[in-house]
Amino acid sequence: MPVLLSPPAAAALLPVAGVRLGVAEAAIRKQNRKDLTLIELAPGARVAGVFTQNRFCAAPVQVCKAHLPAGEVRALVINTGVANAGTGEPGLAAARASCEAVGALLGVSARQVLPFSTGVILEPLPVERLVAGLPAAREALRADGWFDACHGIMTTDTVPKAASRQVTIGGKTVTLTGMSKGAGMIKPNMATMLGFLATDADVAQPLLDALVKEVADLSFNSITVDGDTSTNDSFILIATGQAGNPTLSDPASADYATFRAAVLDLSIWLAQAIVRDGEGATKFITLQVEGGASRDECRKVGYAIGHSPLVKTAFFASDPNLGRILAAIGYAGIDDLDVSRLRVWLASAGEEVLVAEQGGRAASYREDAGARVMQEAEITVRVDLARGSATATLWSCDFSYDYVKINADYRS
């Protein structure tokens, strides 16, 4: 039951010149599932990525980190079902073997292939089945393969997540198409498992490398479903350079600002889509923290609210149990926080209600106003820390019976 999130129309996903995608059924974990996605990039594409900070980072993440700096990436291979994480040396060998097989099939080097896996941790990757499925995935390669691919990377997601944008840069139309998957184990610390954004823009590599980090921080690294940071989180930004625009290389240029805004807009949409389709989610919650001494402390406050099971169950119940929000702010880790200066609002559907001020419930607060806001499917919690001018915005969801059901049943 995703929150205000619809599947994309196939026609709405615009091809990106230089990118072809194909999906196949490889029976990685279960039969009759589209569980293998191949993405082929034309020569000259530039690629940048950010990956999970989890110390148990998955074998494919380790291989990506080794292959990415080596040079021209020509293919990405993505399997669902098995995460190939917590699999030790055999897992690394399996990830490398999948790159070898893709390289042989496409006539490129194994080091030009990036592997991605998502699914159950600690299970060995059946690499022979993955390899056996590759020819079918190559057969399926199409420029308009985004629709199939955004289905092919789903696990417990209930809705495929993909969208396109177009902007004009240097008189040329530049296309951006991206897709993501998420659902659980979502508190990305370097981008969620998995986000892919491709554009035909021509972008210099140093700018692309900086942009992927900046954008990940403001999108995939600003969401949480359950506070668990996955072993496999990866966000990949691809620029094929085929739009014909003058190469973007000056971070201060107006063209770069246009491009950056489009990448950020699409990335935030993809990241929010993961929250809207969070496991068991019934509410989409924006946590807007302002007046902080630093962005970091604003994020701490936002995550304390966004992770609190008590706050999340209150949202599920549409119960304006505001004390739980104040308690979460209180334990967020700001030692010298003056709670008497802090203000908290609840907002939804054009209505903003002041909830707390001067260390307690606002004198103007009426329970019926709080209850009205809490009934909505999209709710904003705004917190003014009154300590400075830093801000941060995070996105989260509520915590329902279905979260427990989904995660108690996931492997069965």
Place this chain on the structure above:
Amino acid sequence: MPVLLSPPAAAALLPVAGVRLGVAEAAIRKQNRKDLTLIELAPGARVAGVFTQNRFCAAPVQVCKAHLPAGEVRALVINTGVANAGTGEPGLAAARASCEAVGALLGVSARQVLPFSTGVILEPLPVERLVAGLPAAREALRADGWFDACHGIMTTDTVPKAASRQVTIGGKTVTLTGMSKGAGMIKPNMATMLGFLATDADVAQPLLDALVKEVADLSFNSITVDGDTSTNDSFILIATGQAGNPTLSDPASADYATFRAAVLDLSIWLAQAIVRDGEGATKFITLQVEGGASRDECRKVGYAIGHSPLVKTAFFASDPNLGRILAAIGYAGIDDLDVSRLRVWLASAGEEVLVAEQGGRAASYREDAGARVMQEAEITVRVDLARGSATATLWSCDFSYDYVKINADYRS
């Protein structure tokens, strides 16, 4: 559905010389509930306490912190229903007014009274109802009032939590009786809301002050239900000095070691009882982390496992989804953790199963062994970080449908 936790027998709760307890119905939030508990201490009792680190600390906690250093505490007053937290200046005035009323009733100064509240945050405390209920509570004061009192401090607790111990010190029998309440918003950061432990031992104040911190760290500050640190957490250690033992003042003495061990044992029992009766809990989980470079990092790893909703729902499902445990260890915040050296075991009912080693699933691991352990109601997760000699033990519970139900319904 508490995990292997029974209510105490009334006769098992031993009176502590110098302590009398009385309970009354004051209709603080609902009618016909024993929601007001008064504890009277004889002159000469020494008291030490530790309190929540939440910046939104409740009004009664602020008053306790002001009254405790002032001198001889003669009474404690505890109400349920309303936490008197996030209530600003009017909340402080209400907490002070309840101390004034108790003082007037017992003929002591208001500064000799410690107030405690537990219940809903952000609601004003109806102090006039509390004050009106005090005479009945005073009428009820009895040395064997522990059984009533451990019922009187319950909120969403399903089982009252209290126990006694006796040890011999300097040839004298010393009695310790304690009680606690918990259930939700449980990740104490200075002792949970609420723990009271009284003994008739004669203990010097400096030793009592040190002991309360040391014991809180190893008991109430080593548990978690949902990771939310309450605004009201308080743990109070009372020594009435009426046992006739030579005053304990040397921390290196054998008598003090005996006494410390008894206080610690009872405090751990009371803290574990809170976890066993955690909201919706069906499993009691011990997190034993060893081989750490510091106790702090062992606790980080334990709490990462103990707070992970994915791990907690897997325990609820009795599913040995061990990858979730590894993922939690991986994001616990140890930057230079070498996952290839780490080992993880699951243990229960005399069986210990090596689950993970060398960065992946242990070669010897069999799913049926893991599944057998996970079926038990008490499970130990043992983690060897292989980085040093520090250890930490925490206690946690699983995450069930009932947790969501209880917290989505709590205010209604």
